[in-house]
Amino acid sequence: MSNELEAVAWPFERAAEALEALARAARLPLPNPLPVHSRAVPADPSRAGAWLDTMAHSLGLELELLYTRHGEVEPALSRAAPALVDVPSAQGRVVLALLRLSSSGERAQLLAPDETVHEVPFSTLTAAVQALVEERQGPVADRVLERAGLPEPRRALARRALLGAQLTNKHLVAARTLRLPPGARLAHHLRALRAGRRLLLLLLLAVVVQVCLLAGWWLIGRGAFDGQLDTGWLWAWALMGLTMVPLQAALAWCQGTLAMDLSALLRRRLLAGALALPLDEARRGGMGEFVGRTFESAGMEQMALVGSFTSLLAAIDLMLAASVMVTGPAGGWGLLVLGGFCGLMAVLIVRQSSRFRAWTEARVVMTHALIERMLGHRTRLAQERPERWHEEEDQELAHYAEASEAWDASTARVVALSKRGLLPVAILATLPGVLAGASTARIAVGVGAALLATRALAALTTGALALSGARVLFRGVRPILDAAKRSLASGEGARENEKGRVARTSPLPPGAETPRNQALLEVRDLVFKHAGAPRAVIERASLVVRAGERVLLEGPSGSGKSTFASILTGLRGQGSGLLLLGGLDMATWTSPGWGAQIASAPQFHENHVVSGTLAMNLLLGRSWPPTQEDLQTAQALCEELGLGELLARMPSGLMQLVGECGWQLSHGEQSRVFVARALLQRARVVVLDEAFGALDPVTMRKVMACVEARASTLIVIAHP
Numbered sequence: 001m002s003n004e005l006e007a008v009a010w011p012f013e014r015a016a017e018a019l020e021a022l023a024r025a026a027r028l029p030l031p032n033p034l035p036v037h038s039r040a041v042p043a044d045p046s047r048a049g050a051w052l053d054t055m056a057h058s059l060g061l062e063l064e065l066l067y068t069r070h071g072e073v074e075p076a077l078s079r080a081a082p083a084l085v086d087v088p089s090a091q092g093r094v095v096l097a098l099l100r101l102s103s104s105g106e107r108a109q110l111l112a113p114d115e116t117v118h119e120v121p122f123s124t125l126t127a128a129v130q131a132l133v134e135e136r137q138g139p140v141a142d143r144v145l146e147r148a149g150l151p152e153p154r155r156a157l158a159r160r161a162l163l164g165a166q167l168t169n170k171h172l173v174a175a176r177t178l179r180l181p182p183g184a185r186l187a188h189h190l191r192a193l194r195a196g197r198r199l200l201l202l203l204l205l206a207v208v209v210q211v212c213l214l215a216g217w218w219l220i221g222r223g224a225f226d227g228q229l230d231t232g233w234l235w236a237w238a239l240m241g242l243t244m245v246p247l248q249a250a251l252a253w254c255q256g257t258l259a260m261d262l263s264a265l266l267r268r269r270l271l272a273g274a275l276a277l278p279l280d281e282a283r284r285g286g287m288g289e290f291v292g293r294t295f296e297s298a299g300m301e302q303m304a305l306v307g308s309f310t311s312l313l314a315a316i317d318l319m320l321a322a323s324v325m326v327t328g329p330a331g332g333w334g335l336l337v338l339g340g341f342c343g344l345m346a347v348l349i350v351r352q353s354s355r356f357r358a359w360t361e362a363r364v365v366m367t368h369a370l371i372e373r374m375l376g377h378r379t380r381l382a383q384e385r386p387e388r389w390h391e392e393e394d395q396e397l398a399h400y401a402e403a404s405e406a407w408d409a410s411t412a413r414v415v416a417l418s419k420r421g422l423l424p425v426a427i428l429a430t431l432p433g434v435l436a437g438a439s440t441a442r443i444a445v446g447v448g449a450a451l452l453a454t455r456a457l458a459a460l461t462t463g464a465l466a467l468s469g470a471r472v473l474f475r476g477v478r479p480i481l482d483a484a485k486r487s488l489a490s491g492e493g494a495r496e497n498e499k500g501r502v503a504r505t506s507p508l509p510p511g512a513e514t515p516r517n518q519a520l521l522e523v524r525d526l527v528f529k530h531a532g533a534p535r536a537v538i539e540r541a542s543l544v545v546r547a548g549e550r551v552l553l554e555g556p557s558g559s560g561k562s563t564f565a566s567i568l569t570g571l572r573g574q575g576s577g578l579l580l581l582g583g584l585d586m587a588t589w590t591s592p593g594w595g596a597q598i599a600s601a602p603q604f605h606e607n608h609v610v611s612g613t614l615a616m617n618l619l620l621g622r623s624w625p626p627t628q629e630d631l632q633t634a635q636a637l638c639e640e641l642g643l644g645e646l647l648a649r650m651p652s653g654l655m656q657l658v659g660e661c662g663w664q665l666s667h668g669e670q671s672r673v674f675v676a677r678a679l680l681q682r683a684r685v686v687v688l689d690e691a692f693g694a695l696d697p698v699t700m701r702k703v704m705a706c707v708e709a710r711a712s713t714l715i716v717i718a719h720p
Contacts, residue, residue: 328446329433
């Protein structure tokens with residue numbers, strides 16, 4: 001690493017302080033202080049990434065890994081700021097706090113440990129990051145270039161080209177971008193996007209454009225009514241029109257960039273909420289309902305963004321038109337006509353919203369039924385009489401067609417009225433002033449104001465219809481957005497204080513051990529009832545598990561074994577009662593911290609093989625990309641679980657693609673992959689829920705021996 005980077009590098013022990021300083025310098029909101037144990041770095045280097053994530057969560061922020069190829073480090077870093085960058089150093093592991101790039105993109109601004117900003121060449125930073133994967137090929141390339149006798153700077157260019165060719169497909173973590181989590185307060189996200197300033201600029205540009213438009217109309221209209229269109233007036237009108245071209249381009253650019261950023265924010269929140277939906281709610285919905293919610297979220301995003309910008313700009317135009325209309329021959333009568341027509345359109349838009357709601361409900365019902373019938377098509381063919389296969393579809397289609405026809409027809413009438421209804425009424429309102437002898441300038445201004453008001457009202461109606469539709473669709477998407485907020489609270493141990501603010505507890509330091517005289521896992525008087533169920537499925541259950549114990553939980557089907565396991569692992573809320581791990585509850589551990597301590601292999605129908613490599617499926621939950629040691633550990637565990645023959649058959653071994661689009665695994669092989677995944681989490685407690693049902697007796701004994709040897713503390717759930 002160069003001397004320039006050494007001077008601004010943070011020791012890894014102070015990485016959490018670098019996070020906090022970087023957030024302050026980047027003006028990101030910091031709802032929480034840094035934990036007191038922020039320098040308690042884990043001894044295991046493979047847990048360093050998880051520790052950094054925990055520190056970011058404790059600050060109310062999150063880190064996004066930028067995982068890229070060796071040759072794509074430069075473009076990845078150019079969009080990473082603010083970010084932490086890992087670089088190799090002779091003094092041990094260090095990080096760089098990348099604040100921003102210069103306007104030219106040739107200099108990188110780094111935050112030093114004394115919180116001063118230093119600029120270094122961006123190429124120097126890129127080379128330092130690429131050096132993470134150049135340990136082997138770098139010295140070889142240097143020896144080759146030394147023998148070739150290339151002078152500088154040609155040697156540096158040749159070295160870069162050689163290493164780029166050799167390491168083209170070599171992946172690495174270029175940086176960790178610091179950002180707000182999706183479930184953070186909307187006001188904080190808008191502040192981070194500088195939405196207020198950008199919106200103010202958008203409004204200013206819109207006002208200037210409309211002033212130029214009105215001024216141009218006044219110039220040409222006055223000359224036309226006076227019958228004196230001389231060259232000077234025409235040149236002034238032409239210059240005013242040309243001035244509007246760059247202003248409208250800037251207006252479109254501001255609107256487009258702000259809309260894209262807001263769209264990305266909404267999609268992040270929707271994705272976070274979808275992943276954080278409560279388990280029971282996700283099960284009750286069904287595939288058809290989730291497909292319907294997907295359509296509704298896309299429609300809501302488009303309607304909300306288009307409707308808000310259209311309505312905002314149209315409202316500005318309408319206010320300018322109203323202010324100009326007062327000075328025209330219509331006077332106060334014109335303003336009264338405009339207000340009355342706007343009130344009429346508001347009533348029609350409200351009625352139109354109810355029709356859109358009926359159409360949306362019919363569409364959602366039809367979509368849900370269609371998806372569910374597609375999933376159960378074979379059962380339906382076998383059990384339902386052919387003459388009744390399409391009865392329900394015909395009824396749903398008829399209801400949908402009726403609602404669609406009513407909505408389309410009424411929408412066409414409302415839009416047509418907004419485009420053509422105001423202008424003749426506004427022109428009539430100017431007649432008394434014209435007959436009273438108003439000047440030609442006032443007549444020109446009045447006609448221009450009427451035209452502008454008509455155009456603005458048509459745009460405002462379109463935007464209002466879109467916003468009313470977005471409000472209707474929001475009802476279906478709201479549970480997902482609420483889940484995103486709940487995920488932020490549970491992920492950071494949030495509690496409401498007496499002032500209504502969220503006070504988050506600090507996560508425990510890594511490697512925190514349970515005292516020997518204390519139970520590792522303790523459950524007291526646990527009660528759990530499913531939503532809408534008449535009685536609790538778990539009533540006053542208690543359990544004490546000490547470190548190193550092996551516990552077997554047995555019970556008949558439907559007795560709540562799997563529900564109890566999901567509560568222990570944090571997949572479900574605990575209801576009432578007390579649940580402690582190492583003497584601390586989940587709010588103190590935080591949800592990610594609790595999940596890192598208890599790993600589970602749920603039942604077969606609740607576990608999944610993800611489309612990807614076998615290594616990725618095995619090492620889910622560990623740092624990625626995997627180290628060579630991680631791959632060796634996974635290989636050895638697969639051998640112990642009897643998957644050695646499977647790996648031998650796979651052409652790419654652990655890097656073989658599996659899942660729906662890859663190598664198809666049998667039920668027994670999938671069960672062992674699920675067990676291996678739980679064991680590789682290095683958790684203090686392993687919970688296996690009916691994980692051996694698909695195994696033959698010989699394989700089961702082999703798997704049980706492996707689990708006995710590798711699990712620190714084990715809980716097995718099975719039928720009697």
